[in-house]
Amino acid sequence: MLNIVLCSLFMLPAVLPQTNNPNSSACTGSTHIYYNYAPDHVAPFIAPERNMQRVQGKSGPRGQKGEPGQKGESARTEGLENRLAKVEEELTLAKRQLDALRVPPSRPTCAYYDELDFESGYYLISPDPTRFQPVYVYCNFSQHSAATIMNHDLTGEIEVERCEARKCSEVSVNYNLPLEVMIQIANLSAECKQYVKFRCQSVFLFRNSPAAAWLSRGGIAMHYWGGATSGRDYYCACGETGNCVDPVWKCNCDKNSAPEALDEGFLTTKDALPVTGFLFGDNGDNEENAWFTLGPLVCTGRQG
Known part of the structure; x- marks a missing residue:
C-alpha cells in the first residue's frame, strides 16, 4: 500500500515512502518516485529532472559511399x-612528327x-x-616486292x-596524294598497275567508234581497257586472249x-598512270545500264 504526500503548489508532487521520521512528509522539490511493489511486480523508476543530464553521443563512422547510379556510371565511362x-x-x-624527322632521303617508295x-601499314616516304614534303602511303609487304598503294575517292562499284x-x-578521280607526287613515285618504281572493271547491259565501250575512254595522267583519252597489256586501241582482256563472247569484237x-x-583487268602502262578520269556514253535508254570500278594505283620495285 502506498503513502502519498502532497507538496505545495509551487513544488512538484512527490510520493514518499512511509517512515518513522515526522518530517518525512516535507517536500524537497523534484524527487525520485518509488512504488512499493509486490513480489510479482517490478516498480518503475523515474529519475528527478534536475539530476538528469544529456550526454552528446559521439558521431558514428560515416557509411560507405554508395555505388554510382547507372546514368552516372555511363557518363563516367564515356568521359x-x-x-x-x-x-x-x-x-x-x-609518332608521325617523330617519324618525319627520321625519314631518310633514301626511302622514296x-x-x-x-x-x-x-609489317604492312602506313609509312612515310x-x-x-x-x-x-614526306608523305604517308600504305605499304603492302605481303607481296614478293613491297607495294606502294595510292588510294582515291571512288570506292566500290x-x-x-x-x-x-x-x-x-x-567522271573525275581525286587521289589522297598530289598528282605530281604520284607521278614521281611511279617514275621511281619498276612497275605500276591499276585495276578497272566495266559491267554492262546493252552498253558498249569501243566498237568502231568509242563510246568510252579512261584518262591518263596527262588527261589523254585512252581507248583500251584493263587486261589489254599490249595497249592496242579497242582491246580488252578477252581480246588479248581471244575468248570474248562475240569474236567479232575485242x-x-x-x-x-x-x-x-x-x-575487267589491270592497266599496266606505267607512263600513263594514274587514271585521272573516265568518259562514258551509250547509256541513255531505260534498258541500258552500266557500272564501273577503279582500284588504287599500285607501284612495286625500284626503277633501275
Whole structure:
C-alpha cells in the first residue's frame, strides 16, 4: 500500500515512502518516485529532472559511399573513353612528327623498306626531298616486292550516269596524294598497275567508234581497257586472249546485247598512270545500264 504526500503548489508532487521520521512528509522539490511493489511486480523508476543530464553521443563512422547510379556510371565511362581517345590521337600525331624527322632521303617508295622486314601499314616516304614534303602511303609487304598503294575517292562499284551520246558523261578521280607526287613515285618504281572493271547491259565501250575512254595522267583519252597489256586501241582482256563472247569484237561489252557482260583487268602502262578520269556514253535508254570500278594505283620495285 502506498503513502502519498502532497507538496505545495509551487513544488512538484512527490510520493514518499512511509517512515518513522515526522518530517518525512516535507517536500524537497523534484524527487525520485518509488512504488512499493509486490513480489510479482517490478516498480518503475523515474529519475528527478534536475539530476538528469544529456550526454552528446559521439558521431558514428560515416557509411560507405554508395555505388554510382547507372546514368552516372555511363557518363563516367564515356568521359574516360574520350580522354583515352584524345591521348591516343596525341600519341599518333607525336609518332608521325617523330617519324618525319627520321625519314631518310633514301626511302622514296615502299620498296626501299624491304630490308627492314616491316609489317604492312602506313609509312612515310620521300619521293623527292627537294620538291615535296614526306608523305604517308600504305605499304603492302605481303607481296614478293613491297607495294606502294595510292588510294582515291571512288570506292566500290559506281553506276554510270545516263546519257546517250558517245563520251557524254565525264567522271573525275581525286587521289589522297598530289598528282605530281604520284607521278614521281611511279617514275621511281619498276612497275605500276591499276585495276578497272566495266559491267554492262546493252552498253558498249569501243566498237568502231568509242563510246568510252579512261584518262591518263596527262588527261589523254585512252581507248583500251584493263587486261589489254599490249595497249592496242579497242582491246580488252578477252581480246588479248581471244575468248570474248562475240569474236567479232575485242571486248565483251562491245557485243552491245541485253545479257549482262563484263570487262575487267589491270592497266599496266606505267607512263600513263594514274587514271585521272573516265568518259562514258551509250547509256541513255531505260534498258541500258552500266557500272564501273577503279582500284588504287599500285607501284612495286625500284626503277633501275
